[in-house]
Amino acid sequence: xxxxxxxxxxxxxxxxxxxxxxxxxMSKVSFAxxxxxxxxxxxxxxxxxxxxxxxxxxxxxxxxxKRKKKCAEFESLHIKINKEIAKKSALGGNLIxxxxxxxxGTTYFKVCEKVDVSSISITAxxxxxxxQRLLIIRTIVSSLKILHDLEIVHGxxxxxxxxxxxxxxxMYVAKLIDFDNSYFSSKPPANSEEVVGTQEYYSPELAKYIxxxxxxxxxxxxxxxxxxxxxxxxxxxxxxxxxxxxKKYRYVWQQILDGKKVTYSSKIPKVLQDxxxxxxxxxxxxxxxxxxxxxxxxxxxxxxxxxxxEPKKEAKKETPTHTGxxxxxxxxxxxxxxKKEEPVKPKEEPSTPKLKGKLIK
Amino acid sequence: MWRCTxxxxxxxxxxxxxNGCDWHSPNLVTFETTLIEDKEIPTYLLKxxxxxxxxxxxxxxxxxxxxxxxxxxxxxEKTKLVFSGENEHAKKEFSKxxxxxxxxxxxxxxxxxxxxxxxxxxxxxxxxxxxxxxLSDFGDLTGSTNKDVLxxxxxxxVLTAENPSGKQEKVIAFTLPVPVIADFSSDxxxxxxxxxxxxxxxxxxAEKLSxxxxxxxxxxxxxxxKIILHKATTLHLKAINESGTTEKxxxxxxxxxxxxxxxxxxxxxxxxxxxxxxxxxxxNFAKLFLxxxxxxxxxSDKTSFKFEADKSKxxxxxxxxxxxxxxxxxxxxxxxxxxxxxxxxxxxxLYTIQSKPVLLSWGxxxxxxxxxxxxxxxxxxxxxxxxxxxxxxxxxxxAKNELTTDRKEIEIDVLPxxxxxxxxxxxxxxxxxxxxYESRVKYPITEKPKYKFIELVKNCFVRKFTIKEPKTLKTTxxxxxxxxxxxxxxxETSLMKIVSSxxxxxxxxxxxxxxxxxxxx
Numbered sequence: 001x002x003x004x005x006x007x008x009x010x011x012x013x014x015x016x017x018x019x020x021x022x023x024x025x026m027s028k029v030s031f032a033x034x035x036x037x038x039x040x041x042x043x044x045x046x047x048x049x050x051x052x053x054x055x056x057x058x059x060x061x062x063x064x065x066k067r068k069k070k071c072a073e074f075e076s077l078h079i080k081i082n083k084e085i086a087k088k089s090a091l092g093g094n095l096i097x098x099x100x101x102x103x104x105g106t107t108y109f110k111v112c113e114k115v116d117v118s119s120i121s122i123t124a125x126x127x128x129x130x131x132q133r134l135l136i137i138r139t140i141v142s143s144l145k146i147l148h149d150l151e152i153v154h155g156x157x158x159x160x161x162x163x164x165x166x167x168x169x170x171m172y173v174a175k176l177i178d179f180d181n182s183y184f185s186s187k188p189p190a191n192s193e194e195v196v197g198t199q200e201y202y203s204p205e206l207a208k209y210i211x212x213x214x215x216x217x218x219x220x221x222x223x224x225x226x227x228x229x230x231x232x233x234x235x236x237x238x239x240x241x242x243x244x245x246x247k248k249y250r251y252v253w254q255q256i257l258d259g260k261k262v263t264y265s266s267k268i269p270k271v272l273q274d275x276x277x278x279x280x281x282x283x284x285x286x287x288x289x290x291x292x293x294x295x296x297x298x299x300x301x302x303x304x305x306x307x308x309x310e311p312k313k314e315a316k317k318e319t320p321t322h323t324g325x326x327x328x329x330x331x332x333x334x335x336x337x338x339k340k341e342e343p344v345k346p347k348e349e350p351s352t353p354k355l356k357g358k359l360i361k
Numbered sequence: 362m363w364r365c366t367x368x369x370x371x372x373x374x375x376x377x378x379x380n381g382c383d384w385h386s387p388n389l390v391t392f393e394t395t396l397i398e399d400k401e402i403p404t405y406l407l408k409x410x411x412x413x414x415x416x417x418x419x420x421x422x423x424x425x426x427x428x429x430x431x432x433x434x435x436x437x438e439k440t441k442l443v444f445s446g447e448n449e450h451a452k453k454e455f456s457k458x459x460x461x462x463x464x465x466x467x468x469x470x471x472x473x474x475x476x477x478x479x480x481x482x483x484x485x486x487x488x489x490x491x492x493x494x495x496l497s498d499f500g501d502l503t504g505s506t507n508k509d510v511l512x513x514x515x516x517x518x519v520l521t522a523e524n525p526s527g528k529q530e531k532v533i534a535f536t537l538p539v540p541v542i543a544d545f546s547s548d549x550x551x552x553x554x555x556x557x558x559x560x561x562x563x564x565x566x567a568e569k570l571s572x573x574x575x576x577x578x579x580x581x582x583x584x585x586x587k588i589i590l591h592k593a594t595t596l597h598l599k600a601i602n603e604s605g606t607t608e609k610x611x612x613x614x615x616x617x618x619x620x621x622x623x624x625x626x627x628x629x630x631x632x633x634x635x636x637x638x639x640x641x642x643x644x645n646f647a648k649l650f651l652x653x654x655x656x657x658x659x660x661s662d663k664t665s666f667k668f669e670a671d672k673s674k675x676x677x678x679x680x681x682x683x684x685x686x687x688x689x690x691x692x693x694x695x696x697x698x699x700x701x702x703x704x705x706x707x708x709x710x711l712y713t714i715q716s717k718p719v720l721l722s723w724g725x726x727x728x729x730x731x732x733x734x735x736x737x738x739x740x741x742x743x744x745x746x747x748x749x750x751x752x753x754x755x756x757x758x759x760a761k762n763e764l765t766t767d768r769k770e771i772e773i774d775v776l777p778x779x780x781x782x783x784x785x786x787x788x789x790x791x792x793x794x795x796x797x798y799e800s801r802v803k804y805p806i807t808e809k810p811k812y813k814f815i816e817l818v819k820n821c822f823v824r825k826f827t828i829k830e831p832k833t834l835k836t837t838x839x840x841x842x843x844x845x846x847x848x849x850x851x852x853e854t855s856l857m858k859i860v861s862s863x864x865x866x867x868x869x870x871x872x873x874x875x876x877x878x879x880x881x882x
Contacts, residue, residue, distance in 0.1 A: 088362055093371040094381065135368060135382055142370040142380035149373065165369075173368045173381065294380050301383075 001030070001045060001107075009102040009111060012036045020045055027180075031114065041099060042115075046108040046180075049074050053106045075103070078110070081182050084150045095143040096163070096177040115175050118166040122159060126240035126267065128172065130306040136164060136174045137237055138297055143176035144230065145290040148223040153188070155181035157229035158198045159236060186219040200242065202253045203228035204282050224284035227293075228253070231279030238272060239265035243280060256282045271296075271305045367450035379451070387414040387446025389455040396462055397433065403462050403490050404435040407442075414446035436461060437492075438525055464491035464522035469531040471518075476537040478566045478602060481509035484518065484533075491522035512537065513568065514603035540567040540600035542609040551614040553687040554591045558613060561585040567600035567607075574610075590615050617645040619682040624691040630763045631670040631697050639693065640665035643680045652677040652690075670697045699727045701762045703769040708756070712774040718747040719773050721756060728760035728767075750775045 001007070007014045014032035017040070022028050032043040051071045052064040078101050085097040091113050100111035125136060140162055147154055154161075156178060163175040181196040189195050192210050199207075203225040208216040232252055235243045242252065243262035249255040252262055262280060264273050275296055281287045288296070300306075363386055364371050370381030377388050391410040396403065411417045411428040418425045420443045423432060428446075436459050444455040465488060472483035485507040488494055494503045497519040502508060510518070517534045544563040552558050561584060564570065572579045574596040575588065595612045622642035631637055641664060643649055651658040651666055653676050660666060660678075673696040681688045702725065709720035722745040725731050731740040734757035740746070748756065750773050757770040 088373070089371045090362075090364075092369060093364055094369050095371060139368055139370055139381040142368075142372070145380055146371060146373075167368065171368070173370070298378070298383060 001028075007032065007043075007102075007104050007109060009100040009104075009109065011100045011111070014041070014043065014111065016043070032111065040114050042112045044110045044112070044180075046110070049108070051103055051106045051108070071103075071108075075101075075108070077183070078108075078180075081152055081179055081184075084152060085147065085179065088146045088150060089143075093143075094139050094173060094175050095146050096175050097179065110180070112177065115163050115165060115177075117163040117175070118172060120164050120166070120172065122236055123240045125164065125172070125237050129170075130303065132170065132172055133238055134297065134306070136172050137234055138294070139173040140176060140230065140233065140237075141290050141293055141297075143174070144226060145294070147176075147179075147182070148185075148226070148290055151185040151223065152179070152182050153185050153221065153223050154179060154226050155183055155188075155195075156197055156201075157226055157233060158201050159233065162233065183221075185222045188218050188221040190218065199251050199253075201229035201232050202251060203284070204253045204257045205284055207251075207253045207257070220284070222284060224287045224289070227279050227287040227289070228281075228284075231276045231287075234272065234276055234279070235264055235268065239267040241265045241267075243276065252280065256280055267308060269306045269308050271300050363451055363453040365451050374453070374455075384450045385413040385448075386451040387417075387448050387453045388412045389444050389446060392444070392455070392457055394457075394459060400435070401489060402435045402437065404433055405459055407432050407434050409444060411444075411446045413448050415449070416445075416447040418445045419443070420445070434459070461524055461526040462490050463527035464524045464529050465489040466491075466520055466522050466529050466531045469520045469533060471533050471535070474533060474535050476512045476515070476535050476566070478513065478537070478568055479511070481511050482535065484508050484510060484520075486520055486531075488522040490524055490526075492524040493522070495521040495523070497521075537602060537604045538566055539605035540602050540607045541565045542567075542598055542600050542607050545596075545598045545609040545611050547611060547613060549686075550612070551616065551684065551686060552590060553682055554615050554618045555589060556618075556687065557587050557589050559585055559587050560596065560611070562598055562609075564598075564600045564607075566602055566604075568602040569600075571599040571601065573597040573599060616683045616686055619646040619680045619687060619689055620644050621678055621680050621689060621691045624676075624678045624693050626676070626693050626695055629693070629695060631695065632764055633670060633697055633699065635670045635697075636667060637670050637695055638665055638667045639676050639678075641678050641691075643678070645682065646680040647683045647685070648681040650679040650681070652679060670695060673697045696763075698762055698764060700765040701725070701727045701729075701760045701767045703728075703758050703760045703767045706756070706758045706769045706771050708771050708773055711772065712776060713750065714776045715751055716749060718749045721746045721748055721771070723758045723769075725758065725760040725767075727762055727765075729762045730760070732759045733757070734759055734770075748773065 001016055002019050003016055005016045013035045015035055017031045017033055020028035020030040026047045028045045030043050032041055034041060049071050052067045082098040082101055089095040089097055096113050096115060098110050098112055102109055161178040163177060164172050165175055166172050192212060195210055197206060205216060205220045206225050209221055232242055235241060243264055245252055245255040245262050255262055264276060278288050362371055362374060365379035365381060365384045367384045368381040370379050372380055378385055389409060390412050393408040395406040397406055408431040414428045417428045439461050440459045442457045442459060446453050467487040467489060469486040496502050512535050515537045517532050519530050519532050521528055521530045542564050546561055548559045570581045572581045574594055590613055593615045595610055597608055597610045600607045624641040627638040649661045651660045654674055675692050675694055677690050677692045679688060679690045704724040704726060706723040713719045725742045728742060733740050753774045755770050755772045757768055759768040
């Protein structure tokens with residue numbers, strides 16, 4: 001699909017404004033103009049699944065049927081989730097849901113509101129006054145709460161799926177995007193290989209589900225899995241650092257699964273550390289839900305509670321290594337390198353490659 | 362859902378504070394509705410109180426309002442009101458639903474609950490909030506508050522008030538009592554066979570009245586009826602309606618009808634002191650009375666009665682039935698007359714000449730018919746009559762009544778007249794007389810005038826005048842056309858006088874004709 005091409009969606013005909021670009025993962029992105037009102041939208045082309053129809057792609061009838069079924073499930077889940085989200089959110093809000101979702105030939109497309117995002121980096125965010133950081137964090141919570149109230153698990157919370165928009169000179173808010181990996185609470189894809197996520201933000205139960213650990217069931221994957229990832233994001237937005245793990249653990253979920261608490265940057269005030277401890281609980285039920293988190297913020301309005309002492313000279317942070325947990329460290333390291341400290345790209349969906357497939361123990 | 366424009370967070374409706382930035386949304390902290398009960402159309406008193414609101418409004422025609430206030434609002438159906446509150450960073454809507462109150466039947470009354478057939482029952486009701494008002498069996502009465510109904514049987518009427526919020530029903534049960542026969546009577550309980558009686562009755566709530574006991578049962582109406590009975594009868598009046606039947610009976614005793622077979626006199630006309638016998642035959646009587654003049658004689662055991670005729674009178678037989686139920690009578694008349702008598706007959710002269718009348722006079726008493734013979738002329742009881750006998754005649758006055766005859770007579774002799782053969786008239790030469798064809802001579806002494814022709818010569822003049830009959834003239838009426846005069850002719854009348862009379866008449870006629878001709882020219 002190239003610039004100038006036309007796509008007919010449910011909301012009208014779109015004109016592609018630039019060639020689609022591969023941004024990583026299983027999709028390509030571009031911008032498109034809705035012809036009927038000239039509005040500009042972000043458009044994503046799904047590279048998978050592909051609807052059987054192209055003769056070159058045709059296999060046996062059984063294969064075709066299987067692929068059709070897969071497409072139907074993919075389509076059904078997207079439509080259902082988008083429909084639910086549309087009830088609680090609309091254009092211009094902090095939850096950027098799909099504006100249109102359709103199939104063109106063999107390919108699925110999703111159209112979303114275009115967000116004019118700030119180019120502020122995570123480091124810059126961490127240096128914003130506390131109330132500005134708090135607003136960013138709280139708008140993430142608020143948007144995620146809308147999903148959770150609908151019993152929808154975002155499933156792929158990470159910096160790339162959070163766009164920072166500057167409202168005023170002194171106000172930044174967060175826009176939550178990309179619900180392609182969302183599922184209804186306790187109803188993740190039955191095939192764990194189809195669960196997409198980013199290891200850095202895995203919750204212990206998600207990791208175990210993907211690994212196929214004993215005793216973990218799909219019903220264990222609830223909205224509280226998002227709370228775990230949100231705790232990691234809180235740490236990043238407040239201090240520009242993830243929670244600190246021991247050297248032998250590459251990811252937070254690994255240390256937590258080993259029954260050990262993570263530590264935090266000294267920039268994070270005590271009140272937030274206490275909250276993060278709860279959010280990063282190994283047991284999902286011990287994590288506060290989003291209403292509780294909002295309540296906690298409301299009960300700590302006083303600026304003083306967010307003050308921290310002069311940062312002590314910190315020991316060199318332990319950098320997570322790929323050796324922890326026996327995971328596919330090389331791939332994740334590579335992915336992490338690509339991701340780290342990248343500024344948030346305006347008008348684009350996240351570029352961080354997503355892990356897909358079953359982890360090897 | 363509401364959006365905080367400060368941080369662009371979408372919040373749930375229930376959220377008072379923005380989840381993103383704690384901005385306080387407009388909040389409708391109080392909303393009260395009170396139904397105002399004295400309104401026919403459902404009307405609510407709305408009270409509200411917004412907080413954190415700079416602009417407040419209510420849709421559905423109320424518009425912008427103060428953050429705290431109250432207003433009256435009428436509805437005709439379930440109505441959704443959207444209260445909007447707005448402040449610097451948020452606008453929030455609060456939907457409130459005003460329910461249409463269920464309809465209320467405040468009153469449903471009837472003028473009476475006991476049905477009286479034919480008399481309408483006045484129903485009235487008051488409802489509130491009803492879109493539709495239905496009355497069972499009578500349909501849609503929306504907009505009305507009363508109705509007169511006629512019920513024929515025990516039943517319940519259901520008033521239903523409806524609106525989209527529900528309905529309310531009220532029932533009134535009406536009872537039709539069995540009919541009541543307040544009275545069933547007749548104008549007499551014992552009658553004479555064949556007589557007419559008037560039955561009368563008073564009933565209430567009878568849909569149908571049936572009279573039983575006659576030859577055929579009859580459905581009757583009204584409040585009375587005439588019937589004829591020939592024998593003792595027990596009558597039953599049945600009053601029927603949907604609730605039952607009521608019956609009342611009435612016995613009528615019938616006695617035989619008295620009858621006078623005949624009543625007669627041995628003579629209807631009698632002379633004074635004649636013996637008269639009145640006889641009769643009567644049946645089915647209790648008593649018989651004979652009424653003559655002012656006398657009343659009971660003659661129950663008699664069949665005749667004799668008496669002496671003294672005057673004309675009515676004789677009445679009165680037949681009284683058993684128990685005086687009926688009295689019939691029959692009357693005969695007796696006329697008593699006196700003997701007829703021709704008291705006298707006289708003549709003005711016992712002789713006369715031809716054409717000279719004689720005046721008869723007479724007097725008769727007690728006659729019903731008087732004749733003058735031989736002419737058989739009818740005469741009054743007293744009077745005079747001019748007669749003109751041509752020959753010697755015996756005149757008889759014959760008087761009669763129903764029982765007797767009497768007569769008297771008188772003879773009138775007639776003397777002969779001299780005969781006149783021819784009369785020659787010579788008219789003056791210069792006087793032309795008109796043509797006369799005829800002239801009439803009337804003899805007034807006879808009842809039927811006799812006409813005799815007098816021929817005159819054409820074109821001039823009475824050349825010849827012949828008197829053929831009668832031979833004896835007393836008064837002659839000579840007429841020429843319209844001109845006429847009487848002349849007295851007798852034996853001594855000179856011929857010249859006659860001629861002169863005729864001549865003068867002729868002249869008059871001639872002059873008149875002449876005058877007419879001149880005038881025509």
